[in-house]
Amino acid sequence: MQPTIRPAEQFDVRRGNLSVALRRLREAGPRSRARLAEETGLTKATVSVLVADLVQRGLLREVGPPENRGSGRPAVDYELHDRVYGIGAEVSVDYLSVTVLDLRGEVRARKRVGYDVPRAEREATLDALSQLVRETTSEVPGRPAGLTLAAPGNVNPGTGRVDYAPLIGWYDAPVAAPLADRLVDQLGDAALRVEVENDVKLAAIAEHALGAAAGTADLAYLSGEMGVGAGVIAAGRLVRGTRGHAGEIGHLPLNPAPAPCACGRTGCWETMVGLGALLSLAADPDDPVHDPQRDLEERLAVIVQRARAGDRRTLSTLEQVATGLGLGASVLINMMNPAVLVLGGYFAVLGDYLLDGVRREIADRVVAADADGCRVELSRLGFDAAALGGAYAALDRVFTDPTVVPI
Numbered sequence: 001m002q003p004t005i006r007p008a009e010q011f012d013v014r015r016g017n018l019s020v021a022l023r024r025l026r027e028a029g030p031r032s033r034a035r036l037a038e039e040t041g042l043t044k045a046t047v048s049v050l051v052a053d054l055v056q057r058g059l060l061r062e063v064g065p066p067e068n069r070g071s072g073r074p075a076v077d078y079e080l081h082d083r084v085y086g087i088g089a090e091v092s093v094d095y096l097s098v099t100v101l102d103l104r105g106e107v108r109a110r111k112r113v114g115y116d117v118p119r120a121e122r123e124a125t126l127d128a129l130s131q132l133v134r135e136t137t138s139e140v141p142g143r144p145a146g147l148t149l150a151a152p153g154n155v156n157p158g159t160g161r162v163d164y165a166p167l168i169g170w171y172d173a174p175v176a177a178p179l180a181d182r183l184v185d186q187l188g189d190a191a192l193r194v195e196v197e198n199d200v201k202l203a204a205i206a207e208h209a210l211g212a213a214a215g216t217a218d219l220a221y222l223s224g225e226m227g228v229g230a231g232v233i234a235a236g237r238l239v240r241g242t243r244g245h246a247g248e249i250g251h252l253p254l255n256p257a258p259a260p261c262a263c264g265r266t267g268c269w270e271t272m273v274g275l276g277a278l279l280s281l282a283a284d285p286d287d288p289v290h291d292p293q294r295d296l297e298e299r300l301a302v303i304v305q306r307a308r309a310g311d312r313r314t315l316s317t318l319e320q321v322a323t324g325l326g327l328g329a330s331v332l333i334n335m336m337n338p339a340v341l342v343l344g345g346y347f348a349v350l351g352d353y354l355l356d357g358v359r360r361e362i363a364d365r366v367v368a369a370d371a372d373g374c375r376v377e378l379s380r381l382g383f384d385a386a387a388l389g390g391a392y393a394a395l396d397r398v399f400t401d402p403t404v405v406p407i
């Protein structure tokens with residue numbers, strides 16, 4: 001008997017094929033319909049229909065002028081359009097940031113402002129953030145496909161809530177829905193989907209998609225900010241865990257001293273290698289590097305300057321942090337056996353002074369020889385990595401199901 005295909009199934013097949021075509025153009029660059037058919041195994045007739053659909057949705061456009069291939073009609077190439085973009089936003093301890101990434105993977109706008117999140121009311125922070133989103137997107141033509149907010153701590157993307165974020169004082173806090181409400185008012189786009197995810201996981205997504213080690217199937221990312229966390233990509237997929245909280249490596253009890261941690265425990269790894277630990281080792285409390293009113297990158301530049309000048313306290317701090325960083329990193333490498341470990345946040349900024357010590361400690365602590373083949377690299381995405389990953393994740397919806405962008 002001939003199996004019957006219900007309309008819903010046909011629609012799913014079509015959505016799947018649209019996704020295949022769109023992803024192929026992202027991976028491989030501009031192509032003719034004939035070549036796309038050849039490479040995807042779809043018929044030329046199907047590809048023609050799919051491409052026409054994607055053009056109507058504003059996701060593809062013709063590349064001009066077409067390449068002339070000898071005699072006959074030249075084949076027209078198609079490429080991803082730049083008129084659909086994803087928005088990534090980040091709430092960190094002392095700043096808010098927004099990055100706009102278009103479908104082609106190019107950053108179209110980014111803004112960051114200093115903001116004392118732990119001291120502010122959550123509602124006020126969400127107001128300021130939505131204002132920053134409006135300012136940043138106002139410079140970008142086209143339409144948003146969605147927004148992903150990065151937050152430090154335990155985040156549950158399924159509920160749109162931040163479960164536990166002691167660094168900013170958000171507990172069991174609804175975030176996605178209130179932010180979406182504000183953005184409907186501001187951007188007037190009722191269809192804008194807002195999601196929330198852990199900042200380190202989004203930074204790992206950005207590294208995996210757009211960073212120096214992009215495409216590495218087994219990649220681990222360590223963020224160095226006030227908190228320290230890991231984002232792990234295993235066999236090409238982000239490791240989330242059953243509640244989405246995987247990666248809280250900053251709270252492994254690795255510090256032999258009972259230093260108090262923001263989580264309420266003592267001796268967490270974060271208290272050895274987090275930004276707070278680095279700054280208090282490096283300078284007295286009245287030193288300007290502690291001033292939260294000053295931009296973090298400026299403050300870190302002061303540390304780099306002192307290290308360059310051979311300042312003893314700075315150099316011994318960096319050595320101590322490097323050893324501590326290698327200690328925790330070796331736990332991660334022993335557990336996950338990544339091909340690349342990317343150091344982000346302040347670890348990357350001070351990387352030139354940390355890498356040797358980190359590599360030495362890893363060589364010592366990783367059980368398998370040769371650090372188990374793990375390369376340690378510095379992130380080139382800077383403090384915007386989480387927001388960039390958020391924008392990328394927002395766009396991923398479109399690549400998974402291009403019909404989310406209406407015709």
Ligand SMILES: [Zn+2]
Pocket residue numbers: 250251261262263264265268270
């Ligand atoms: Zn802790």
